[in-house]
Amino acid sequence: xxxxxxxxxxxxxxxxxxxxxxxxxxxxxxDQFFSDQRSEFEPELRELVxxxxxxxxxxxxxxxxxxxxASADGGFNADMVRAAAVVEMVHLATLVHDDILDGADxxxxxxxxxxxxxxxxxxLLGDALFxxxxxxxxxxxxxxxCRLVSEATRKVxxxxxxxxxxxxxxxxxxxxxxxxxERKTAVLFQVSCRLGALLGAPGxxxxxxxxxxxxxxxxxxxxxxxxxDVIGSEKAIGKTLGTDFASGKRTLPFILLFQxxxxxxxxxxxxxxxxxxxxxxxxxxxxxxxxxxGVAERVGEFFGLEIxxxxxxxxxxxxxxxxxxxxxxATFIEGRFAGxxxxxxx
Amino acid sequence: xxxxxxxxxxxxxxxxxxxxxxxxxxxxxxDQFFSDQRSEFEPELRELVxxxxxxxxxxxxxxxxxxxxASADGGFNADMVRAAAVVEMVHLATLVHDDILDGADxxxxxxxxxxxxxxxxxxLLGDALFxxxxxxxxxxxxxxxCRLVSEATRKVxxxxxxxxxxxxxxxxxxxxxxxxxERKTAVLFQVSCRLGALLGAPGxxxxxxxxxxxxxxxxxxxxxxxxxDVIGSEKAIGKTLGTDFASGKRTLPFILLFQxxxxxxxxxxxxxxxxxxxxxxxxxxxxxxxxxxGVAERVGEFFGLEIxxxxxxxxxxxxxxxxxxxxxxATFIEGRFAGxxxxxxx
Numbered sequence: 001x002x003x004x005x006x007x008x009x010x011x012x013x014x015x016x017x018x019x020x021x022x023x024x025x026x027x028x029x030x031d032q033f034f035s036d037q038r039s040e041f042e043p044e045l046r047e048l049v050x051x052x053x054x055x056x057x058x059x060x061x062x063x064x065x066x067x068x069x070a071s072a073d074g075g076f077n078a079d080m081v082r083a084a085a086v087v088e089m090v091h092l093a094t095l096v097h098d099d100i101l102d103g104a105d106x107x108x109x110x111x112x113x114x115x116x117x118x119x120x121x122x123x124l125l126g127d128a129l130f131x132x133x134x135x136x137x138x139x140x141x142x143x144x145x146c147r148l149v150s151e152a153t154r155k156v157x158x159x160x161x162x163x164x165x166x167x168x169x170x171x172x173x174x175x176x177x178x179x180x181x182e183r184k185t186a187v188l189f190q191v192s193c194r195l196g197a198l199l200g201a202p203g204x205x206x207x208x209x210x211x212x213x214x215x216x217x218x219x220x221x222x223x224x225x226x227x228x229d230v231i232g233s234e235k236a237i238g239k240t241l242g243t244d245f246a247s248g249k250r251t252l253p254f255i256l257l258f259q260x261x262x263x264x265x266x267x268x269x270x271x272x273x274x275x276x277x278x279x280x281x282x283x284x285x286x287x288x289x290x291x292x293x294g295v296a297e298r299v300g301e302f303f304g305l306e307i308x309x310x311x312x313x314x315x316x317x318x319x320x321x322x323x324x325x326x327x328x329x330a331t332f333i334e335g336r337f338a339g340x341x342x343x344x345x346x
Numbered sequence: 347x348x349x350x351x352x353x354x355x356x357x358x359x360x361x362x363x364x365x366x367x368x369x370x371x372x373x374x375x376x377d378q379f380f381s382d383q384r385s386e387f388e389p390e391l392r393e394l395v396x397x398x399x400x401x402x403x404x405x406x407x408x409x410x411x412x413x414x415x416a417s418a419d420g421g422f423n424a425d426m427v428r429a430a431a432v433v434e435m436v437h438l439a440t441l442v443h444d445d446i447l448d449g450a451d452x453x454x455x456x457x458x459x460x461x462x463x464x465x466x467x468x469x470l471l472g473d474a475l476f477x478x479x480x481x482x483x484x485x486x487x488x489x490x491x492c493r494l495v496s497e498a499t500r501k502v503x504x505x506x507x508x509x510x511x512x513x514x515x516x517x518x519x520x521x522x523x524x525x526x527x528e529r530k531t532a533v534l535f536q537v538s539c540r541l542g543a544l545l546g547a548p549g550x551x552x553x554x555x556x557x558x559x560x561x562x563x564x565x566x567x568x569x570x571x572x573x574x575d576v577i578g579s580e581k582a583i584g585k586t587l588g589t590d591f592a593s594g595k596r597t598l599p600f601i602l603l604f605q606x607x608x609x610x611x612x613x614x615x616x617x618x619x620x621x622x623x624x625x626x627x628x629x630x631x632x633x634x635x636x637x638x639x640g641v642a643e644r645v646g647e648f649f650g651l652e653i654x655x656x657x658x659x660x661x662x663x664x665x666x667x668x669x670x671x672x673x674x675x676a677t678f679i680e681g682r683f684a685g686x687x688x689x690x691x692x
Binding site for chain 2 (some may be wrong): 042137142147150154
């Protein structure tokens with residue numbers, strides 16, 4: 001499966017090629033592991049498991065784990081593969097349940113599980129993936145993996161709860177936005193990198209720093225992803241543009257845009273979305289408005305802070321073990337972000 | 347909260363009083379633990395957690411864990427309380443998600459979480475309870491607890507999957523019925539008693555036997571509960587009579603009844619349920635039919651086999667540590683079952 005399906009100007013294809021090709025054998029081992037896992041699920045669920053595990057997007061968490069844990073020559077061990085499977089299964093379980101909450105029809109250009117197989121099947125698939133992931137986690141020699149994974153799962157769930165159930169959230173609350181993405185996204189990147197260090201070449205001493213890398217790169221990636229939602233091309237991204245807005249989730253670009261608008265402009269914008277066709281609200285080009293109001297640049301400032309911290313952590317890790325993979329990953333995401341702004345302004 | 351809210355003829359109030367009063371301090375400690383746990387959940391979820399944890403029925407799994415693990419003078423330790431909380435939270439999480447799948451309105455005479463707070467809140471509450479339970483499980487010194495609990499959770503989920511998603515199940519498949527209750531019910535009783543032995547007075551050597559007790563008493567209890575559903579009084583039990591039938595779940599009494607009916611009688615019965623008012627199908631008194639066709643007695647044979655195995659295991663455990671609690675528990679459930687038949691036949 002292609003990672004970042006559309007190559008755009010401003011990315012860093014060279015460094016990208018380097019770390020993606022380095023990670024390829026690891027991702028193959030992960031696919032094999034998932035394939036073997038299918039028989040661990042009930043016959044009634046195997047088609048759904050296959051559907052969920054094989055259309056699972058970019059595998060960024062496993063890639064982060066691999067890049068953190070790989071030895072100088074790119075080698076990895078079976079524990080790393082199993083740990084990556086655990087984290088990715090937790091991630092996929094949360095997506096399956098998220099799509100129930102959002103009533104989403106599409107994810108990565110595919111019908112969502114709840115849409116294709118119904119809500120009961122989606123509830124059960126998510127539960128089974130959670131439980132199977134935790135069972136795999138309990139198979140490690142120490143309680144450390146089980147503890148890290150269950151804590152991370154708990155936090156992801158907490159993020160989803162705040163995002164879904166907190167009805168009185170103000171529109172312009174950037175603190176709330178960062179609290180939610182810290183828990184919904186950053187935590188699983190953080191645990192991926194921690195586990196990579198713990199189980200791979202760097203060792204437990206580097207686990208804390210690796211976790212910090214994961215945390216900041218996860219936040220940066222989510223900021224990028226949320227900007228893609230509003231100024232990216234729907235065709236290229238495969239998500240319904242404006243979904244987050246329509247579902248009442250205020251992502252960073254919208255929070256910043258609302259801060260820039262006069263009260264009348266805000267009402268116009270809200271009214272233009274109220275019709276229900278989020279992808280083309282009446283007479284408002286959201287992407288253009290974002291650029292006009294300088295929102296993309298302000299998003300870029302937040303992004304830059306996070307990616308900078310990620311690169312700083314990556315440098316410390318590189319000094320310790322000589323691996324450039326994490327730095328390359330941060331640089332690649334930075335390039336993608338720059339490319340997004342470049343495309344829009346051109 | 348009263349355990350088995352309605353006392354009926356045929357129960358064993360004396361032995362019941364003995365083990366329930368012995369378990370009371372443990373259940374109080376569990377309630378305190380749950381009360382302390384509330385602050386571990388997000389503010390948005392605390393009301394729901396409170397709702398789910400405080401209306402949670404009979405606490406039979408914690409009682410089983412306590413009776414297994416208690417010392418000769420009835421003493422218990424903090425690990426036992428924490429383990430009971432873990433198992434009960436997994437149990438409650440599955441109930442919360444079950445009620446979404448079933449579209450159930452009532453559970454223990456209370457509105458279900460999905461009915462009262464909506465499906466998204468119920469999905470999230472179940473996930474949060476699962477994750478919190480596994481996080482608590484990972485806090486024990488060995489991976490054993492985490493492994494036992496995650497395996498049990500996985501099996502409960504598997505039982506639910508077969509029950510909900512297997513569309514081609516034959517009506518008269520007793521094997522399928524026992525396979526499902528083995529996983530949906532017996533597994534959490536089994537793990538409760540294993541953990542009681544492991545963490546309490548009997549010690550790891552008795553864990554296997556304790557688990558066998560739990561497994562058989564769990565199956566026996568489920569058989570009892572399924573019979574209550576069809577010949578018990580709705581007012582006393584607080585469940586919608588016939589719910590299982592209406593939702594396509596064939597419990598043991600219905601499987602056995604169908605075996606006894608001529609094909610014309612079967613169609614009449616199915617037609618009488620098709621109207622949707624399961625509690626009073628047109629012109630058919632299910633409870634009476636069950637008795638007429640000798641179904642209750644045949645259910646009693648299956649029940650007797652299981653409760654007999656449970657009592658045998660309880661004897662082995664009593665010889666080892668002198669505790670009569672598990673034997674009393676089995677005898678109590680046996681008395682309840684006998685009382686149910688007695689009430690119906692009188």
